[in-house]
Amino acid sequence: VCPVGALTENDHTWKVVEALADPEKVVVVQTAPAVRVAIGEEFGKEPGSIVTGQMVTALRTLGFDKVFDTDFAADLTIMEEGTELLGRLNKFLAGDKNVPLPILTSCCPAWVNFIESQFPELIDIPSSAKSPQQMFGAVAKTFLADKMEIPREKMVVVSIMPCLAKKYEAARDEFAVEGNPDVDISISTRELAHLIKRANLNLTELPETDFDHPLGESTGAGVIFGSTGGVIEAATRTAYEIHTGETLEKVDFEALRGFDGVRVAAVQMGGFTLNIGIAHGLGNARKLLEEVKNGNPRNLHAIEIMACPGGCIGGGGQPFHHGDSEILKKRMDAIYQVDKDMPRRKSHENESVKALYEQYLGEPMSELSHKLLHTHYHVKDRV
Numbered sequence: 001v002c003p004v005g006a007l008t009e010n011d012h013t014w015k016v017v018e019a020l021a022d023p024e025k026v027v028v029v030q031t032a033p034a035v036r037v038a039i040g041e042e043f044g045k046e047p048g049s050i051v052t053g054q055m056v057t058a059l060r061t062l063g064f065d066k067v068f069d070t071d072f073a074a075d076l077t078i079m080e081e082g083t084e085l086l087g088r089l090n091k092f093l094a095g096d097k098n099v100p101l102p103i104l105t106s107c108c109p110a111w112v113n114f115i116e117s118q119f120p121e122l123i124d125i126p127s128s129a130k131s132p133q134q135m136f137g138a139v140a141k142t143f144l145a146d147k148m149e150i151p152r153e154k155m156v157v158v159s160i161m162p163c164l165a166k167k168y169e170a171a172r173d174e175f176a177v178e179g180n181p182d183v184d185i186s187i188s189t190r191e192l193a194h195l196i197k198r199a200n201l202n203l204t205e206l207p208e209t210d211f212d213h214p215l216g217e218s219t220g221a222g223v224i225f226g227s228t229g230g231v232i233e234a235a236t237r238t239a240y241e242i243h244t245g246e247t248l249e250k251v252d253f254e255a256l257r258g259f260d261g262v263r264v265a266a267v268q269m270g271g272f273t274l275n276i277g278i279a280h281g282l283g284n285a286r287k288l289l290e291e292v293k294n295g296n297p298r299n300l301h302a303i304e305i306m307a308c309p310g311g312c313i314g315g316g317g318q319p320f321h322h323g324d325s326e327i328l329k330k331r332m333d334a335i336y337q338v339d340k341d342m343p344r345r346k347s348h349e350n351e352s353v354k355a356l357y358e359q360y361l362g363e364p365m366s367e368l369s370h371k372l373l374h375t376h377y378h379v380k381d382r383v
């Protein structure tokens with residue numbers, strides 16, 4: 001079985017067309033960070049062209065009622081995952097040697113599937129935080145549906161993902177309430193390009209517009225989720241400030257970036273050295289997990305794993321790159337450029353995320369946050 005679902009690709013654009021044509025439904029869409037730096041390639045643009053504003057206009061023109069940003073939910077993921085990381089670290093520093101470390105990021109469903117089937121003995125160490133796609137769906141069908149005064153059954157949540165495994169993630173039983181999924185339809189970057197072309201729109205000629213709010217606000221930290229090392233860099237930006245109580249002068253953690261399949265870096269957080277591991281590609285993930293299984297000799301505290309080369313920029317649902325690392329590098333550079341251009345670059349500075357906690361969730365890891373934003377994993381038979 002292909003870990004990213006690439007061998008069982010299903011076209012779900014017909015489901016989107018059906019939902020948009022249904023006058024009884026309110027159809028909202030979220031778009032992942034890696035989509036905006038790659039979809040332009042389907043319309044003749046250079047790899048790494050940033051077409052966020054045109055993509056938003058295209059989605060509105062296609063008929064979506066609200067166009068939101070998965071990056072909002074990526075910031076939310078960092079609030080939950082960063083809090084969980086600090087909670088485990090504080091227990092560890094207080095002398096609890098049974099605390100599950102290193103914590104593993106959990107936003108890549110192909111990677112989650114891999115650990116569930118290949119490393120059952122490590123099943124309790126991934127973060128329990130849901131992926132941004134699923135956090136978005138859970139918040140949309142509760143907080144947003146309440147705000148819009150519609151029942152969750154009337155809302156259809158569509159996600160545009162660089163990923164084919166996200167279709168499988170959206171269909172997992174634990175991400176539904178009484179059979180109604182948090183994310184109804186997940187389509188890939190390529191499928192969105194097909195929809196836009198079928199509507200006779202040329203993405204490159206469309207004017208730029210902005211996401212809807214409140215689930216459209218994001219920071220640079222949410223954007224870098226699209227690249228290998230980005231999730232852990234975003235978590236480090238927030239964990240550093242919360243742990244030390246100091247403002248981070250330089251938010252770019254260059255040591256966490258790059259293309260090496262396995263990378264290890266030490267980040268100084270006040271008097272504590274946080275040891276971070278990063279892997280992209282499941283062969284590389286296996287190497288790091290074997291190391292953890294064999295006693296974690298490098299004393300890693302946190303590990304980010306992404307199944308695809310380069311992270312989501314190289315996802316199975318992106319315009320084909322045929323393994324060309326130059327294309328991936330251009331998409332990666334574009335991700336960091338979008339981050340650099342953002343007025344806010346730390347997840348805990350996202351005003352809409354702050355308001356969501358104030359008005360609805362309470363605080364990270366609260367009872368309601370746990371119910372809506374966290375999950376659990378299952379040991380599966382090896383495949």
Ligand code: SF4
Nearest residue numbers: 108163307308312315
């Ligand atoms: Fe999907 Fe990203 Fe994981 Fe690839 S790295 S399987 S695109 S979530």
